[in-house]
Amino acid sequence: MTRSIAFASLKGGVGKTTVALNCAFAFARRGARTLLVDTDQQGAIGMSLDGVGDRAGLAANLARGGPPLEGMVKTRLAELCLLPMGPVEALDEDRFAVNAREANLLGRVLEQSQRDFDLVLFDTPAGLGGMSRLALEEVDSVIAVAQCEPLALRALPRLLELLARLREIGSACSLLGVVGTMSSFRDPVMLASLEELWSLYRDQVFDTAVPRDGTFLQASRAGVPLGLLSRRPPAVSAVFDKLVAEIEERLGTTAGGEDDGPIRLVD
Amino acid sequence: MTVRSVSWTDAQRVSSLLARVTATRSPEPAALVSAMGAARAGAPGKAAPTPAKAAPKAPKEVPRLVQTSDNPADRLDALVAWTLAHQACVGAFVADDNGLTLAAHGISEAHVSLVGPLLSALVGVRTIPGVDATAGALWLGAQMMSWVEARTTRGGFCLGTVGDEALSTRAFEQLKEALGTTVRGL
Ligand SMILES: Nc1ncnc2c1ncn2[C@@H]1O[C@H](COP(=O)(O)OP(=O)(O)OP(=O)(O)O)[C@@H](O)[C@H]1O
Ligand SMILES: [Mg+2]
Numbered sequence: 273m274t275r276s277i278a279f280a281s282l283k284g285g286v287g288k289t290t291v292a293l294n295c296a297f298a299f300a301r302r303g304a305r306t307l308l309v310d311t312d313q314q315g316a317i318g319m320s321l322d323g324v325g326d327r328a329g330l331a332a333n334l335a336r337g338g339p340p341l342e343g344m345v346k347t348r349l350a351e352l353c354l355l356p357m358g359p360v361e362a363l364d365e366d367r368f369a370v371n372a373r374e375a376n377l378l379g380r381v382l383e384q385s386q387r388d389f390d391l392v393l394f395d396t397p398a399g400l401g402g403m404s405r406l407a408l409e410e411v412d413s414v415i416a417v418a419q420c421e422p423l424a425l426r427a428l429p430r431l432l433e434l435l436a437r438l439r440e441i442g443s444a445c446s447l448l449g450v451v452g453t454m455s456s457f458r459d460p461v462m463l464a465s466l467e468e469l470w471s472l473y474r475d476q477v478f479d480t481a482v483p484r485d486g487t488f489l490q491a492s493r494a495g496v497p498l499g500l501l502s503r504r505p506p507a508v509s510a511v512f513d514k515l516v517a518e519i520e521e522r523l524g525t526t527a528g529g530e531d532d533g534p535i536r537l538v539d
Numbered sequence: 540m541t542v543r544s545v546s547w548t549d550a551q552r553v554s555s556l557l558a559r560v561t562a563t564r565s566p567e568p569a570a571l572v573s574a575m576g577a578a579r580a581g582a583p584g585k586a587a588p589t590p591a592k593a594a595p596k597a598p599k600e601v602p603r604l605v606q607t608s609d610n611p612a613d614r615l616d617a618l619v620a621w622t623l624a625h626q627a628c629v630g631a632f633v634a635d636d637n638g639l640t641l642a643a644h645g646i647s648e649a650h651v652s653l654v655g656p657l658l659s660a661l662v663g664v665r666t667i668p669g670v671d672a673t674a675g676a677l678w679l680g681a682q683m684m685s686w687v688e689a690r691t692t693r694g695g696f697c698l699g700t701v702g703d704e705a706l707s708t709r710a711f712e713q714l715k716e717a718l719g720t721t722v723r724g725l
Contacts, residue, residue: 414560425546429556436559440707442600444627446562461545468545472553476561 274385275523276392276411277448283427284398286419287453289316290488292395297497298512300352304390307353309381311407312397313368315357322495329358334372340380369402378410400434408438413448420455420465448522452481480515483508562704601625604717611725615642618721626710628702636695646701658697674711687715689722696722
């Protein structure tokens with residue numbers, strides 16, 4: 273069964289796109305056939321990756337009523353594909369999510385992904401309406417992205433509130449966990465925020481928090497996931513290997529199946 | 540409170556929200572890669588009318604169960620298939636008043652043997668005034684067994700599910716209705 277995860281947050285700029293992109297890369301590196309779908313009209317995945325920015329994707333498929341996965345981009349990793357948002361016609365911005373709902377755009381993306389992907393990750397826009405709401409209704413799991421700062425923490429319960437309401441009216445989405453981002457042990461407010469995240473959300477919080485690190489800006493500038501910033505990946509990219517291992521554990525899935533002991537190097 | 544918290548969030552509110560949005564996690568790992576779509580072990584004995592999904596999603600819109608056959612076995616099989624397809628469960632069964640399993644898929648031998656004692660325990664519970672024992676649920680280790688009952692002139696019937704999460708009130712209503720539709724014609 274293909275699993276689907278939305279990375280979501282009411283508050284903007286908390287690191288959803290950064291986490292979704294680098295998790296997708298880490299999942300694919302572990303061997304999970306992964307599709308990363310950009311549901312943000314901003315086109316953040318396209319903006320984050322050199323060579324993807326001007327490609328057509330979900331928006332064009334919606335506008336033309338074409339197949340939902342048209343414009344899917346293959347990557348250097350055989351297991352990782354991207355479905356960017358692509359350019360959105362300026363006058364369509366306003367009704368975009370309404371049209372996407374009418375066309376069951378994300379539902380069809382998931383349907384079409386069943387055969388070729390183990391995992392579909394959705395990067396969602398900030399906010400709880402529009403495309404975010406659509407994605408939350410379609411996925412089976414939601415990862416709440418919480419920046420380690422006061423406003424993001426204050427906004428977090430509203431995402432849970434929406435999830436609870438969606439579940440009441442029949443959606444299958446459940447909270448897979450909360451990931452703290454841009455954490456720093458040096459800044460007292462950020463540290464207090466992370467501590468409060470732990471104390472409030474307890475075992476829902478992933479043990480792995482994404483630290484605030486200048487390398488993220490370098491990766492944005494180069495337009496690559498952290499893991500491809502240089503031949504020897506920056507140390508901080510290992511954070512996503514750990515995070516992804518935790519996510520897998522919570523999904524009840526392990527890449528490559530159950531551990532059945534040592535593997536011979538030579539056959 | 541002298542120093543306000545960072546989040547201005549009430550811990551109790553968060554706890555109750557978390558309880559509403561988290562699913563119980565399956566303890567047994569399934570392979571993310573390659574083994575996608577592999578169904579869980581089937582029920583002992585009888586073959587299932589339709590294959591069970593590994594973990595059926597709670598559906599958006601649950602269609603009403605429509606029974607087209609007069610044959611009791613077909614009706615029960617259709618009920619089990621409908622339940623597996625439209626409710627969040629990995630197994631489903633129908634049993635009679637005596638705990639005898641009439642149709643099942645995706646539930647273990649242990650669950651089958653549990654149905655009898657469970658139903659007889661409920662007989663006692665039913666006699667307590669003010670207690671509605673026609674639906675209920677029980678955590679068994681990491682899984683939840685839920686059931687609804689319907690009474691007919693030919694005795695009582697019970698439709699049960701086994702899954703990783705608790706069923707919603709709405710799901711209970713849907714199961715009751717489906718069971719009612721099925722046994723009405725028996
Ligand atoms: N761990 C981090 N350390 C430092 N900077 C980060 C980190 N994570 C993200 N950033 C930077 O923070 C900014 C916002 O990140 P990002 O775009 O991932 O957030 P977002 O939640 O997707 O935003 P939006 O709500 O606009 O979709 C970007 O400039 C990004 O490079
Ligand atoms: Mg973003």
